[in-house]
Amino acid sequence: MPNANPYTNNSFQSSDLKTILHSKRANIYYLQYCRVMQKDGRILYLTESEKENLYYNIPIANTTCILLGTGTSITQAAMRMLSQAGVLVGFCGGGGTPLFMGTEIEWFTPQSEYRPTEYIQGWLSWWWDDDKRLQMAKKLQLARLDFMQDVWVRDKDFRAVGFDSKNEQIVSLQNRYKEMIFGQNSVNDLLTLEGRMTKDLYRLASINTNNAGFSREHDGVDKANAFLNHGNYLAYGLGATTAWVLGIPHGFAVMHGKTRRGALVFDIADIVKDTIVLPLAFICASDNASEQEFRQECLNYFTAYKALDVMFDTVKAMALNQDWGH
Known part of the structure; x- marks a missing residue:
């Protein structure tokens, strides 16, 4: 039959x-x-x-x-x-860019009843406690700086244009913000500090690549802004993959607002965005690269420096409340 x-x-x-x-x-x-x-x-x-x-x-x-x-x-x-x-x-x-719906992070996620349980259970064991969630947010920001320090000391192309973790100015910036992270008393304070650090990195990048007068505008038509948008959304794809595979819903963020849709995706993507996407956006804009060339550079760097591995390891350590030595 x-x-x-x-x-x-x-x-x-x-x-x-x-x-x-x-x-x-x-x-x-x-x-x-x-x-x-x-x-x-x-x-x-x-x-x-x-x-x-x-x-x-x-x-x-x-x-x-x-x-x-x-x-x-x-x-x-x-x-x-x-x-x-x-x-x-x-x-x-x-x-x-942008990802639809609206400007939210909306992915069609494969449906499976066989998600892992230990990570969401571990995550929720501390997520409801404001103090513990703040401590995890600090660990996330420290992981972000650790990744930056590691990549920027190893990559010769980044070092050639001033993104060098042995450079006195970079060392000072990284150490200053590491110390300040420990002193923040709320997630909002931590978000404000993060915004200041990113502005400092934009300023540094604009100087290193002779992009005078750069201003971060999500609707900006210049190449640096367009490349930043494009690269960030690629990082969001990796962040969404990490959260989905580990079975942690996007609403259980530690940095971005509790009620912001897709907030955990933003949190996870932040681990690699400033380290890889930011320098590449300015370097490729300076070289007048095409969008396709920039995208390929981002993907090459994500692979070379194991961005997805770093995201998985960081989120798993947070979920299981492991000591990272900070």
């Missing part, structure tokens, strides 16, 4: 894929002007040219998230396969 389910032949179990840990997956895709579909048990995107249609394969087992930009569509069968492979999908505007 023939099977009544027309999709059975193209279905698969997650176990059929070679398992690659999310923290080790290499790919983030931003697609535009194409159709994403399932064909012969694979996920493809189709682009139309004047003379022929071109199909490109997406290796879903090695992909963390897909951003669908202007002029895209996706089939139900493709969404089913992406869900089975644990790939997050987000719809966004041209160039990767």
